[in-house]
Amino acid sequence: MKRLTPIVVLLLSMLLVTGCWDRREVNDMAIVIAMALDKEPGGLYRLSVQVPLVSSLGSTSGGGGGTSGDKAYYVDSAVGKTIREANDIIQSRMSRELYYSHHRVIVLGEQLAREGMSDALDIIARFPENRLTVYLVMTRGKGIELLNVQPQFERFSGEAMRELLKMEALPVSLKDVAQMLTTPGVDAFLPVIAPVPSHPKGQSREVQIMGLALFHDDKLIHVAQSDSIKGVRWFQRYFTPFSAVLSLGGDNRMTVEFLRGKADITPVLKDGRVHFDIKVYASGIVMENMTGINLEHVNNIKKIEEMLKKEVKTSVEKTLQIMQKYRTDTIGLGIVLARYFPREWRETYRERWYEELPKITYTIRSKVVIEEIGQTTRNITKVDSENE
């Protein structure tokens, strides 16, 4: 008995030190796969959640589950003065506890993005079930629209968006956004995804990456088309491949895919003016050649590399022009400046970087290497016209 008492005391005290007792069975949960935040008139927030209907996922009786046409998910949404209030309204008509640990993406509606996203994002960082690694995306119009899309490949649009982002776009997680918003000298951007009808129309609606939303502080100021903002990719920590089409006059076109890329930025301070020296290194492979140019010749390769250099340069220029026009520092020129000239940054530029941004000058130099020309050197279906 004497030996038992301390053990019992120890065991009982273990019950007290555990924090919250959160036992909950899987069949009492509504697992939120994706959520959307929108701003409604009158300063109200709309929260929409996408929840899989687990029973129609099918598994227990094998094969039976999910008859065609039945959706495997359910989208509900509510309006509240705060997001949590909206959540409580949804909860009050849902027999299962909303469970946020597994949401893959948060969709921000355009209106919310324009009015500032910081307030809405607070709950996501504050509420422990949420994850900072969740991907943020923006959509034109209402965020709930994206949740209602039923893509063909995935069971839920949330899942589809996540996979799409990881593969095709610049994925931005909540953690990244928080970092971009709190660091002076860099501005946030979010990928923009929109629901589009598949072709032929009406079969299904898919999600498509449309471009990049550029923010000034936490407010949306411009939605750039994918094409015009490709230059951003050179400046990311991890390069996301993309391809460029070269026009060699007429119908002579060639597609080159950039596989690796990296940019070096060197700021120069001259007479109180900020100048950036941008060097882009890229390497790519020829994916398609409709020109008949013989790529076996070093000279031809050189020629194409020259053209690609120009292509790279334009892509960066276009991006910088957009940045200057809308006064948003998407690629983080400010940070580079701060690292090279910390004192000047602190004293002069930090406070009025947005005024300075349109005035900066830059030179862009690029170096492109074609590493591969593919399996064939010439089009195998064309008669060899060259004299050999």
Next chain:
Amino acid sequence: MQELLETMENSSLIQLEGIPLFPDLDDNVEVLKNLFSDCSDFVIREFRLKHSARAIAVFVDGLIDTAQVNEALKSLMIMEGGDDNIGVIEEALLPVSQIDRVDDYKKLLQAVLSGDTGILVDGNKEALTLGIRGAEIRSVNEPEGEAVVRGAREGFIENIRTNTSMLRRKMRTPRLKMRSLVVGRETNTNVVVAYLQGISDAQVVEEVSSRISKIEIDAVLESGYIEELIQDNIYSPFPQIMYTERPDTVAASLLGGRVAIFIDGTPMVLIAPATFWMMMQASEDYFERFQMTTLLRWLRFLFLIIALLTPALYVAITTYHQQMLPTTLLLSVAAARESIPFPAIVEALIMEVAFEALREAGIRLPKTVGQAVSILGALVVGQAAVQAGIVSAPMVIVVSLTGIASFTIPHFNAAISIRMLRFPLMIAASILGIYGILVGVLLILGHMANLRSFGVPYLSPVAPMSAGDLKDVLVRVPWAFMVKRPRLLAIPNAHRMDPAYAKQVQQRGGQAGTTSRGNSDEEGNA
């Protein structure tokens, strides 16, 4: 005399100690008849020696080799010589190799009840016991509990003499000592404590012998009686003494400085002191190549953890830590559990208990019926329960995985302690989640670290760490590097081999090939 007879009425063998044999044969016959009244298998054969001294032969029918005893009696009855002095009979008349002279009833009857034949001659204060035993014994078979692919196919049997002889055949050395003890008031079971002089720790040998000799119990029917009576901690779920039915395992343990306890009537030989790591080793570990052995040991440890923790982790993760699962896996689990009416812990308990019942049923039943049990188990409990939506498919996977995992532990008694312990862990997991599992595992580890087997820490050589012995715990190094014996005990004779030898082979043989350069012909003659 009459008084003596009355006191002897109900006495066991121990109480007969010190009661001498009577010189008068008739007295002895009366005593024996009185003692063995109603013993139909006890035979008193009266006869006369050649020159008409009276004598009796006493034996238990069925324990002796009748033909051989007849031969022996023949030499007394018919052959010449003729002397009624027991000393002369022993030395000159009886052509029996195992013969012993006894002077009191306890010794005489102990021998006779073990299968000897007792010869009492009128006018002698001593009797002879002839060791001509012939009881039916099972032949030596492959040990079913510890089958190997590579290694000896002999296992111990129920007869202790056969067992000790099997060990002696492995170790032909005078250093192999076999201390004989008798335990059990009614069974008078022979127990042999075997050890290697100069390699075992003398203190441990003394401790084992003294613990066994202090046992006061009416019967010892199996090694388990002795094991439970001499182990250090009665309440521990872990076995502190290992058992084996393989002579080579016993021999290897003795060479490692341990002590073996043979018990008559069982093929199981106890080995003490034991550590936890011994329970995770199989005899074949030392016969197969070391790489494979090392990998197999890792596999066993992995599956040890799986056997102990999977059901608890399943319960903890599905009821507390859903965020730990990948989303798609959680959705699959959720879909599978959608129609299950029970909480995860109840589901887990149902399945685990059902599985234990299936296993228990399978062991007890004859082989032919056993198959029916496995079919019932697989079909009814497995498939039907899932289809009926009473248990979920992932739970069935967890239970089967646990079952398979517990079979990978080489020693059955270690496996059952793991089987037992997963239930409290499951309950801890259902109350406190992974935190509960951690608390449970820490309690178990603390208990194991606290445990001792004859003075040896149960987790040694890992805790307390003795680096030199780690070569045979998580890995098994090649024999060439196992130069020293384990240091768990104060072993006087620590070196197993000449460490230079392995090096020599590597240098002279193999690639250099100098050993084969001799001009020997095909038969190997130089």
